[in-house]
Structure formats: structure tokens, C-alpha cells
Amino acid sequence: MSEHIELFRDSLNRFLDQKVAPFYSAWERDGIIPRNLWREMGDAGFLCIDIEEAYGGCGGDFGLSALVVQVMSMRGFAALATNVSVHSDIVAPYIAHLGNEAQKQQWLPKLVTGEAVGAIAMTEPGAGSDLQAITTSARKSDEGFRVSGQKTFITNGQHADVCIVAAKTDPSAGAKGISLFLLDKNSTGYEVGSNLEKIGQHCGDTSELYFDGVLCQEPLGQLNQGFKHLMQELPRERLILSICAMGACTGMLNWTVDYTKQRRLFGQALSDLQNTRFTLANLDTQVSVNWAFINHCINQYMAGELDTVTASKAKLSSTELQCKVADDCLQLFGGYGYMQEYPIARAFLDARVQRIYGGASEVMKEIIARGLMK
Structure with a gap:
């Protein structure tokens, strides 16, 4: 097992030497990692490592997935490590643990290959750590749920194809009235705002997102259990x-x-x-x-x-x-x-x-x- 991990670490370092290190300073100046890097990371097997083989992953363990962002951080590629951690260690596990079969089949294979990039949207201009103060809403309709609101400081916001969004489905219930939704970037009413300028992690895109009646058929996980x-x-x-x-x-x-x-x-x-x-x-x-x-x-x-x-x-x-x-x-x-x-x-x-x-x-x-x- 130790030999296996060392081989994996060597492969990752070679990838970073060839695909990241020569260009990282330029990406920092540009304020964004190029979109094609996600596909290259997926092709090399460095995304969503602990996702089951049935959904395109290699079925590795968390330790191997964590090693990816550990090495990126150790090499000084903090923005890349942050973006990858959100994609592989937050968004993908949410879908794997909470999603129904259709949601898993739709998104997990694409997250593994880098065809799709994942983001998670909790923070709003007026609500950070206090999630029960969010105002983004999801109203039930004949077609499903219509999500409306604004999110900010969203890692991967520019590149994300799918975003897990926290929204109020029962405004009177406080924290017990929040649900999670998987929103497709291509949906009508989904708007990507500006790529925010930060004092650090410059090439890690961090965005504002706007939702105007974005249709989602069903929650991710249970209704009002977000x-x-x-x-x-x-x-x-x-x-x-x-x-x-x-x-x-x-x-x-x-x-x-x-x-x-x-x-x-x-x-x-x-x-x-x-x-x-x-x-x-x-x-x-x-x-x-x-x-x-x-x-x-x-x-x-x-x-x-x-x-x-x-x-x-x-x-x-x-x-x-x-x-x-x-x-x-x-x-x-x-x-x-x-x-x-x-x-x-x-x-x-x-x-x-x-x-x-x-x-x-x-x-x-x-x-x-x-x-x-x-």
C-alpha cells in the first residue's frame, strides 16, 4: 500500500511539473485557471478519486484523494488545491452521499473526468456563517422547484457546470426550512457574475452567482433537511x-x-x-x-x-x-x-x-x- 501511494505521488508530481508549474504564475496574473486543466486532471485520474467505479471513479479511499490537495498545497499551488478540494472532496461526496440514482448518473461520471466542474453555493451578501439567514428561495411549482436568489464568494463559480445551492423551502422554519438543490449552469435563469478579485489565491476563480427562477426537479437529499x-x-x-x-x-x-x-x-x-x-x-x-x-x-x-x-x-x-x-x-x-x-x-x-x-x-x-x- 505504501508503494502504491508513492507511485501515485510521483505521478501527481510529474503532472504538476508538466501541466501546472510552468504556467502557474501566468494563471495567477490572469486571475483564473484554464478550463482545459480540469479535463487534463480528470484524464490523469486526479479528480474524485474515492467515487465508486460504478460512476466512473477508481474507488480509492479518502487518504488518496486528500493526498492530491496535500501535494498541490505543498508545491505552493494553493488556489488549485482549493478549487480541486471543492470539486472532489465537497461537491462529489455530497452527490454520492445524498443524490438519487438519476442525480448520481448525471453528474458523478462528468465530475470524475473533469467534463463538468462542481461548486457549492451557501454564502450570500448578507449571510455567511449564519446559514439560517439566507434569503435564496426555492418555491414549489407544477414543474418542480424554482430557485431564486444571489450567492457570493463561490469557489469554481466561473467554470462550474453544476452547483449545489442552499435555499429556503420553508421560510418560517429557520434552519429547518433549508433544502439543497443541484443547479445546471445551462438552465434558464442561471447567471454567472464577476470573477472576484482577492488578495490571494488569485487564479482560483471565486464568483457571484445569480438565480432567477432556475428550475430544478427535486432537492438533493431530503426536502427541508439541507x-x-x-x-x-x-x-x-x-x-x-x-x-x-x-x-x-x-x-x-x-x-x-x-x-x-x-x-x-x-x-x-x-x-x-x-x-x-x-x-x-x-x-x-x-x-x-x-x-x-x-x-x-x-x-x-x-x-x-x-x-x-x-x-x-x-x-x-x-x-x-x-x-x-x-x-x-x-x-x-x-x-x-x-x-x-x-x-x-x-x-x-x-x-x-x-x-x-x-x-x-x-x-x-x-x-x-x-x-x-x-
């Missing part, structure tokens, strides 16, 4: 973000160790100075400890035992550490760390959003506290 479904799927979402964070930490630490060995200061290598050595030793220890916990969480998830509180601890700890590692490592690069030609500069900017999306650090603390107080 909030429950979201809670069931959140542990994986937060775990995959934690894995991205730890991959980034490992990459940043490796770059900084290499740089300090080469950089000379006061007639000696920067790595020979005690401040440098103590800083790196402290970071390495924290990264090792966090990796141990994340690997524990991965094993729990694969055994069906990862709960929301534990996943929240993983997300809080790893993403806060990611920002610390980015800051401390950039400091050791000195003025060069502020230049965007150095990967550490991009990693510093890319890290900041990790403490916000997928549940802000403050929300993670509240969830953990509630678990303590039970």
Missing part, C-alpha cells in the same frame, strides 16, 4: 481544508530551510544563526504535532468516526498555524520574502483566507466550546 445534510458533510470539508493547511506548512518550512542554508548574513549562513535555528525548530515541532493530529483525524474519518467538534479543532489549529508559519518564514526571507517572485510571498497571501472560509476560526472556537459545555 441544514442537517450540511452538518453531516462538514467534517470532511473542514478536514480537507486542514490537510491543505498542513501541506502548505510543510512546503513553506522546506523552502525556508533551503533558503537559510544558501543565504549569507554577517559572514555566515543564515541557518547558522541561533534565531534562525530556534525559529525553524519551533515551527517544525508545531507542524509535526499538528500533522499527527490531522493523520488521526484522517483515520477517524475513514473509519466513519470523525465528529464535528474534532474536525473543528483540526481546522482551527491547522489554519492558524498556517498563517504563523507563513509569517515567520517570510520574515526569514527578509526583503526577498516581500517579492512575489518568491513562493513564500504568494503562500503568505494565500494562507489568510484559510481562517475564514469553511467556517471562520471564531466559529470553530464556538463549536469546540459548545462541545465542552455539553
Whole structure:
């Protein structure tokens, strides 16, 4: 099994060397990853790895799927890792776990091959972490449901062919009146807004989406059970973000160790100075400890035992550490760390959003506290 994983890792790194690394800086300037890359990733077998063979997947496990975004993050391709994680580790599992047979047959094979790109739309201009405050609605009609509303900060929004949308189906019931819908980009009334400009992860498209009476025959999962479904799927979402964070930490630490060995200061290598050595030793220890916990969480998830509180601890700890590692490592690069030609500069900017999306650090603390107080 170990040999199998190493072969897979080598194949992924070769793909990144050929298809991503030479072009990534240009994509960052353009503000978007090219659409054809999704098909190339699908053809190479790097999308939706743990989807069953019956729907076109290879039936691998979560650990192998997580390795894809871990390596991308470690290589400094944070935007790509984020977009792939939404597609493969959020959208595809939602459909696999909640969809009926027709929904699975329609979308899962296309997500596996990259023919279709997936997105999930929860956040609205006036509703972020507080999902019960969403105003997007889905009204029952003779044809099915008509979805209307606006979403924002949607990862993969520009390229997405299918989008999981949270909408109110019973406005009087608060969180218990939310349902999920699979909306086809080609449907009448589905409009893709602007590609939003961010301070980091520039080539990962993040969009506004507008829905004006978009027709959907039936919900994804049970009617008015959308909030429950979201809670069931959140542990994986937060775990995959934690894995991205730890991959980034490992990459940043490796770059900084290499740089300090080469950089000379006061007639000696920067790595020979005690401040440098103590800083790196402290970071390495924290990264090792966090990796141990994340690997524990991965094993729990694969055994069906990862709960929301534990996943929240993983997300809080790893993403806060990611920002610390980015800051401390950039400091050791000195003025060069502020230049965007150095990967550490991009990693510093890319890290900041990790403490916000997928549940802000403050929300993670509240969830953990509630678990303590039970």
C-alpha cells in the first residue's frame, strides 16, 4: 500500500511539473485557471478519486484523494488545491452521499473526468456563517422547484457546470426550512457574475452567482433537511481544508530551510544563526504535532468516526498555524520574502483566507466550546 501511494505521488508530481508549474504564475496574473486543466486532471485520474467505479471513479479511499490537495498545497499551488478540494472532496461526496440514482448518473461520471466542474453555493451578501439567514428561495411549482436568489464568494463559480445551492423551502422554519438543490449552469435563469478579485489565491476563480427562477426537479437529499445534510458533510470539508493547511506548512518550512542554508548574513549562513535555528525548530515541532493530529483525524474519518467538534479543532489549529508559519518564514526571507517572485510571498497571501472560509476560526472556537459545555 505504501508503494502504491508513492507511485501515485510521483505521478501527481510529474503532472504538476508538466501541466501546472510552468504556467502557474501566468494563471495567477490572469486571475483564473484554464478550463482545459480540469479535463487534463480528470484524464490523469486526479479528480474524485474515492467515487465508486460504478460512476466512473477508481474507488480509492479518502487518504488518496486528500493526498492530491496535500501535494498541490505543498508545491505552493494553493488556489488549485482549493478549487480541486471543492470539486472532489465537497461537491462529489455530497452527490454520492445524498443524490438519487438519476442525480448520481448525471453528474458523478462528468465530475470524475473533469467534463463538468462542481461548486457549492451557501454564502450570500448578507449571510455567511449564519446559514439560517439566507434569503435564496426555492418555491414549489407544477414543474418542480424554482430557485431564486444571489450567492457570493463561490469557489469554481466561473467554470462550474453544476452547483449545489442552499435555499429556503420553508421560510418560517429557520434552519429547518433549508433544502439543497443541484443547479445546471445551462438552465434558464442561471447567471454567472464577476470573477472576484482577492488578495490571494488569485487564479482560483471565486464568483457571484445569480438565480432567477432556475428550475430544478427535486432537492438533493431530503426536502427541508439541507441544514442537517450540511452538518453531516462538514467534517470532511473542514478536514480537507486542514490537510491543505498542513501541506502548505510543510512546503513553506522546506523552502525556508533551503533558503537559510544558501543565504549569507554577517559572514555566515543564515541557518547558522541561533534565531534562525530556534525559529525553524519551533515551527517544525508545531507542524509535526499538528500533522499527527490531522493523520488521526484522517483515520477517524475513514473509519466513519470523525465528529464535528474534532474536525473543528483540526481546522482551527491547522489554519492558524498556517498563517504563523507563513509569517515567520517570510520574515526569514527578509526583503526577498516581500517579492512575489518568491513562493513564500504568494503562500503568505494565500494562507489568510484559510481562517475564514469553511467556517471562520471564531466559529470553530464556538463549536469546540459548545462541545465542552455539553
